Amino acid sequence: MSARPDVVPVDVPWRRETASLGMWIFLATEVMFFGVLFLAYTHARLADPQGFAAASRLTHEWLGTINTAILLTSSLTMALAVRSGWAGHRALVIRLLWATAFLGAAFIAVKLVEYRLEWRDGLVPALHFTYSGPHARAVQAFFFLYFVMTGVHAVHLTIGVALVAWLALRDRDPSHPVRRRETAECLGLYWHFVDGIWIFLYPLIYLVELWR
Amino acid sequence: MNSPPPVRVYILTWLALMALLAATFTLAHFRLGAANTAVGLAIAAAKVALVGLFFMHLRRASALIAIFAVATLFWLAILFGLSGTDYATRRIAPAPWSAPEGH
Amino acid sequence: MSAAAIPVPTAPRESFLTEGYTIASWLTTRDHKRIAILYAIAITLFFFLGGAAAALIRIELVTPRGDLVTADTYNKLFTIHGVVMVWFFLIPSIPATLGNFLVPLMIGSREVAFPRLNLLSWYIYVLGGIFTVAMLVAGGVDTGWTFYTPFSTMFSNTHVVWAAAGVFIVGFSSILTGLNFIVTVHRMRAPGMTWFRLPLFVWALYATSLILVLATPVLAMTLTLIVIERVLHIGIFDPALGGDPLLFQHLFWFYSHPAVYIMVLPAMGVVSEMITCFARKRIFGYRFMAYAILGIAAFGFLVWGHHMFVSGQSVYAGMVFSMLSMMVAVPSAIKVFNWTATLYKGSIVFTAPMLYALGFVGLFTIGGMTGIYLATLAADVHLTDTYFVIAHFHSIMVGGSVMAYLGGIHYWWPKITGRRYSEAWGRVAAIVIFFGFNLTFFPQYLLGYLGMPRRYHEYAPDLQVLNVLSSGGASILAVGYLLPLLYLGWSLFKGPPAGPNPWNAKGLEWTTDSPPPKENFREPPLVTEPPYAYDPEHPER
Amino acid sequence: MNERAGWLLPAASDVAHRVDHVLFALFVVTGFTAIAIAFIVLVFCLRYRRGAKVDRSNAPANKRWLEYTWTFTPLAIFLGFFAWGAVVYAGFYGRARGAMPVFVVGKQWMWRLEHANGRREIDQLHLPLGQKVRLVLATEDVIHSFYVPAFRIKQDAVPGRYTELTFTPTRLGTYELHCTEYCGTDHARMGGRVFVMRPEDFARWLAEGGTRPTMAARGFEAFRRLGCSGCHDARSTVHAPDLTGIYHRIVHLQDGRTVVADEAYIRDSILLPKRDVVAGFEPIMPSFEGQASEADILDIIAWLKSTGPTEEK
């Protein structure tokens, strides 16, 4: 998504931030997009709170917590990459972008391990669901939502990793200015947004009645 | 938008985020009843606010962008709030029902 | 005609149309004006596809027995009619054609904010269209445009997944268009173009874009959940798993009620432009009109539950939604009254676009008022899911929005093509459409009150008279819709050159050539006066 | 059969009259407004057409007081209609004391109805004149909607739950019954007739079919009469187990035992709830010793069986 500042005839104050405004609006659509899933979660959880607590105990809260830490850290590197761009440090930008992409990939790797464990435990609704303890219905609903929500999130993150890597490669080319780059800023916004979604998913998935 | 914010700000934000993560994980181990969820969500909101303000530079963004960010959350609240008027006041008598063959 | 005052216009030698003649030059263009024309072609095709389905529906309903098509075919017909007309015709109609063409011109910009995204949105639209047509060829879908679960997820044996995919995809084209307009209006206005100097058309498209951006994703995710539930046999709407079919309805209408305002706000914008121009008068209550547009867009999000009064939603929620529905009607009332007041002391000419505009005001008022019947809880219990509802929304969407769209096409036709069309034929078509419309849909109000349910291909024999009237009206309507195709097509090749401003209208788009040059304005415009600086005492100015 | 006299729909229930009043008022108010607007538009169009020699000086471009007038007047009218409509609407769902229950089950593409004494009918409904009726609707497959135009009533039957509706037939005759929620192929044919009869005729008719109500139907009533539903409804605020499909399910108890929920277990749960407390629940369920008759218990068990997925296809 690139604005074309070259076609704008006069530079007047309100012409700034074109691409990032576009990005924020895009993020608004994303919020509504995920909002549906959060609403569905709320509905299903209120229908059977005990069931959701029981299901949450079947998740791997340590992996979830580690993953949260990874993702928060990746947000730091991403934000610093954008900042280094403003400051004009090309080498630093590239290194930070790679760090971000790496952390994102690490997150996905951990997530895959988790999925694998859930498959082993027969917690994958529709494909491999063998759980028959109490609240089986709610547990199934929980894991259905779990896979949809984390799955959609993981897709977003994968796209993010790909874009960050692409940007890191492109920035090696000195003909691309690192200073005034709306692309990097927008990508940063996207990355932080994906992080923000996870921040909400984390307590809703892993921490329900953890004291049990 | 003239000079970029100092690196310190970023590091402090990150530290705060990590601290909040630790807090939320720890608190979840105590039995607080309904407050468990409330605390979890409140901390999540605080984390997202930190990310938004410092990593996404909402603090330095134009009023317009801030308005869009807030409006989005408001619209989400509409979705939750008004469908809530139904769910909060509906009494359901469950009836037997089963999915058709093959489902 | 005011055009007589202008010396004998000649066509400009260069324009966005002469920039390239190859098909590739069109398919790779980033010029918002060319993209507008790409959209116009695509949605016209879809309009006639939806229209053909409507024709078959009306022919079937001539007799009370289901003798022309089978029940299943009929169900597929109204589904494809609804899906195509809503998502592939009416939602993109004004925004993606007139909006794309005019918004940059009206705000004095050379471009939209994201030209490449704009082209991408057209391709996404086409892709969604391909899915839908493929689905149709493969056998169609029979859920109704509302995709209610559990029918759509567990019981229908038709191509629900394809249909949902088509709508899902076209949704992203809407989102991109909306996003583009919002940023364009915020960031690309010419110097001096303050918010309260914007034409109401731009206000309307801005508000529409907000709805597109905030509501469409909800539909997208909801359809995704439908597809997952259908494919994997598990989901959150399945009552056997503790899910709730009503949750689907909440989510669907959270999108679809705002979507009806997506379909009418741009029409209101178009009509506002035409009424001021042909009454040679400033729009009455400009600021109230602008606020009303925003009010409709915002309040439109609060009323979706009025589609669910008998669905098993809680009684209290029904009351909340009923009351909010009454409030959203108020800004619409403001608009109707302001249009009326604009005529006062005007200097009115009855050109074809003006006839369409007046038709819009009348039919929108009737459609809106019957909306009030439906928003009244007790009345809706009787009227919901009958032909009264069908008549209500066709009044607004066909009598209102389609009228306004056609009016807008006529009004800006000289600007877009640089040629004039036959006014006489234009007026004839407008009048035929108006009469055809009334004959088609007034009987349906009565049918609804008498208790004829919608989505029925068979009905009680004593209702035949009204149904035959309605079908007769539909054939007149079809003629009315085919007419413009002919004389506008003729104008495209044989029409006399229009000159920059054949209507002697105000607004930046009329200050440049017809058709406009690629860069829109030969020199960057500077805005110094409020919109609609018309003077009824001197209509020639 | 042609129930519409001319183009008028009979009003055959208490509700119908109230709805018709609302509709009539709406028609008068909107009709008047629409004609007034059309008239004003016409007058302006003629008087101020181009070329007409009239005074066009000082044409106003806005007037505050006018704007406020035409903002708040419609608002007041609209809210008036809202309030009226809401009151009538609430009447549909009010307390149904003394109402005669009729169970309605929608199924692609027919209506199955069952009276309290067990008499069943398909696509036909017989009702006594002047007797308040409470419809309890359910569906076996998709959403259907029960619509009798002459009564002006309509209610969706929603999968997985019961919905209700009350009204009183007030006019003898035969009326159309339709399904008005799209439900698939034969949606248009899913309908029938409603016969409103004199009470004595109805009593005779009812006795003809003299079967006893199904146990499950009585169990459903008992479940609500005794207050079980207050805790065991899925949406109840009390934390109690969901009993849908409980029969033959494996139950984990507080003390670690597992039992199969058979008749005896359910019976004990009702009479001696403290004995087998379900894992994860507080033992707050009172004993129904002395309140629930033996017949009630059998009915309830039959009802609970019928909610199971395996029983009774």
Ligand code: HEA
């Ligand atoms: C462009 C489309 C459009 C628009 C603008 C509207 C506008 C309105 N609609 Fe409509 N509606 C639809 C399209 C639209 N609708 C569709 C497609 C459906 C059916 C979907 C389906 O089920 O398939 C539907 C269904 C629908 C229902 C559900 C019916 C049912 O299924 O039971 C309701 C109920 O409240 C409703 C209400 C309203 C109201 C109150 C308005 C208001 O916004 C109208 C406001 C306007 C006015 C009121 C006129 C101007 C006012 C005056 C001149 C003032 C004076 C008037 C008085 C004093 C009365 N609509």
Ligand code: HEA
């Ligand atoms: C967005 C807009 C839109 C538009 C423009 C229209 C336009 C028309 N609609 Fe449609 N309609 C809907 C949206 C729209 N509709 C929706 C959303 C539904 C609900 C679907 C559902 O229940 O799921 C619906 C449902 C609907 C029904 C109810 C079906 C049912 O419930 O059983 C009917 C019945 O009369 C109908 C009729 C018409 C007619 C006669 C036109 C006319 O205006 C169309 C006129 C155009 C033409 C006729 C095409 C031009 C000419 C030709 C192609 C040449 C061939 C023609 C002939 C030989 C006659 N529509």
Ligand code: CUA
């Ligand atoms: Cu049953 Cu429609």
Ligand SMILES: [Cu+2]
């Ligand atoms: Cu609506």
